[in-house]
Amino acid sequence: MPALGNLTRRLGHHRWFGAAARLLVPADRVVGRLTRGRVVALGLIPSLVITTTGRRSGVPRSNPLLYVPDGDAYVVIGSNWGQQHQPGWAMNLLARPEAEVDVRGRRVAVRAELATGAERDRLWTLLITEWPAYRTYVKRAGGREIRVFRLVPAGRGGPGGAGDR
Template sequence: MSVFGAVTRRLGHHRWFAAVARLLVPADRAVGRLTRGRVVALGLVPSLILTTTGRRSGQPRSTPLLYVRDEDAYVVVGSNWGQPHQPGWSLNLLADPAAEVTVRGRRVPVRAEVVTGPERDRLWQRLVTEWPAYRTYVRRAGDREIRVFRLVPGGRGVPGAGDRRR
């Protein structure tokens, strides 16, 4: 892990960091598009671009997210930086689990599965090892459930996602 990555992980616990990071998400999306998914989160943490279908609009929606691998799947968490409401992408996956991830410039159609029980506990430990601030986000979110998703390769992906320039 780089020095910048270690510092970023430490700062991730602070409320101001989450506020600044949320403001930088549009810039992160733009960098991800310009580099075709090769650079996300400035390369400080393992990141992918998740493209879901908007549950209301039906349009592709892309979001940069931290992930960990679990065999061939990608594991992401709907922490929303500890805000009291679910992130939009999480609600989109619940409405339509077909999605696409872009990892290091490679697009992969995936199908989302909400992880529960002992499997969630196992994956949660891997997630907080990668990003310890998730524990802080749980406290900030209060009673809100923070969902863990396994994004399993295969499936149809997001209609129209491959047609757009990234």
């Protein structure tokens, strides 16, 4: 499947790809839930399912996301396929940084850290190496800075955590 993954990465720059992918997200959520995170994004790119708590509703919300590993943490980006507005899951993390991720069939409680400065730059490089279309998404979003989160397993890393990164 590496060739298909490479094709997907090239197609990711096209506006129609983002529109089509947004339409498939509900189906991807179902597949992710049924496989407990083992199959997301058709297994073409490293993906997880994040479950956040709705900032207004208090209801759990699950979304499939591309991620890159960073030590024992997961790095995700609130690109929203290059739309002008932030995705709901990112706003939920800002309001309540505790979440859960399903990664390759493993459920992990995490705490989201919003990356800034040099740390954001480092993580951005990891993200665009995996999904170069993020550069295109920034242009589509009018040049606004897209939020980058580091999802640290609960009880480790970050401020007040019980370990080092």
